[in-house]
Amino acid sequence: MSREFGKYTGSLPHETLSICPECKRVLKARVFAEKNNVFIERKCPKHGNFKEVYWENAEYYNKMRKFGSEEAKIQNPNTGFVGENGESCPFDCGLCSNHKSHTGLANIAITNRCDLSCWYCFFYAKEGEPIYEPSLELIDKMLANLRDQKPVSTNAIQLTGGEPTLRNDLEEIVKLCVKRGFEHVQLNTTGISLGFKKGLAERMKKAGVGTAYVSFDGTTKKTNPKNHWEIPYTLKECEKAGIGVVLVPTLIKGINDSDIGNIINFA
Numbered sequence: 001m002s003r004e005f006g007k008y009t010g011s012l013p014h015e016t017l018s019i020c021p022e023c024k025r026v027l028k029a030r031v032f033a034e035k036n037n038v039f040i041e042r043k044c045p046k047h048g049n050f051k052e053v054y055w056e057n058a059e060y061y062n063k064m065r066k067f068g069s070e071e072a073k074i075q076n077p078n079t080g081f082v083g084e085n086g087e088s089c090p091f092d093c094g095l096c097s098n099h100k101s102h103t104g105l106a107n108i109a110i111t112n113r114c115d116l117s118c119w120y121c122f123f124y125a126k127e128g129e130p131i132y133e134p135s136l137e138l139i140d141k142m143l144a145n146l147r148d149q150k151p152v153s154t155n156a157i158q159l160t161g162g163e164p165t166l167r168n169d170l171e172e173i174v175k176l177c178v179k180r181g182f183e184h185v186q187l188n189t190t191g192i193s194l195g196f197k198k199g200l201a202e203r204m205k206k207a208g209v210g211t212a213y214v215s216f217d218g219t220t221k222k223t224n225p226k227n228h229w230e231i232p233y234t235l236k237e238c239e240k241a242g243i244g245v246v247l248v249p250t251l252i253k254g255i256n257d258s259d260i261g262n263i264i265n266f267a
Helices: 058-067 135-147 170-179 191-195 202-207 231-241 257-266
Strands: 014-019 026-034 037-044 048-055 105-107 157-159 184-189 211-215 246-249
Touching: 014 037, 037 058, 048 058, 135 170, 157 170, 170 184, 170 202, 184 191, 184 246, 191 202, 191 211, 191 231, 202 231, 211 231
Parallel strands: 105 157, 157 184, 184 211, 211 246
Antiparallel strands: 014 026, 026 037, 037 048
8 A cells, every 4th residue: 555545444434546457557556445245445447446345244344443553564664665656566476565464475486387287377488488587696585584583583485487397496495485484385386296106205306395386176086187286196196195184265255165065075
């Protein structure tokens, strides 16, 4: 939220900054209650009005406000403001002075390559698109930046993608995380490489990975076509290596939402 809007309290209604979902332009937005729902509304000069549910229960929203604090703040923000349009936050990498807490768990995308092409994925590089793969030096700078947050440094990191296991230097990246002092390192993955690349799970554990954050969209080949047959091998290899597993479904109405109960029971 821009400084131009003053001290943020979370009370309704209030103004903040948002973006146009079409062109990503930074826009002034209004958050307000209507029929016991909380909405966020903004207007793009090119694409018109957008109004979405921000919180499904206004009473519960107000109840949760008590957990906010005006005293807490980041003591060493590394992203500033340029004018009232909010830039460079949220477009720069880092936290601005309006953030009220440290980064509990940071995600670093180490590649946008993937060996799958899931139709609902927004991140992987499609054929002909540019590859994003930060160097070890740049990744180490990101890690150092997170550890330097004050008054509380980031203590948990997730390596994500794309598919992180496609990087040949993944072990070295994990070791950089450990060397920088992160207490918890987790790997966001389809799990296929962990299940079928001999010794990979053991090497990841030895390097410092504590948890595999494994994509798992359902318990049947219909609801989870991308890795249904591979998951048993993934779980077996992670268990042997001593890596914890978190199953992560992408829920899509009419596709796999009917399988939620089975996913929970399976877990």
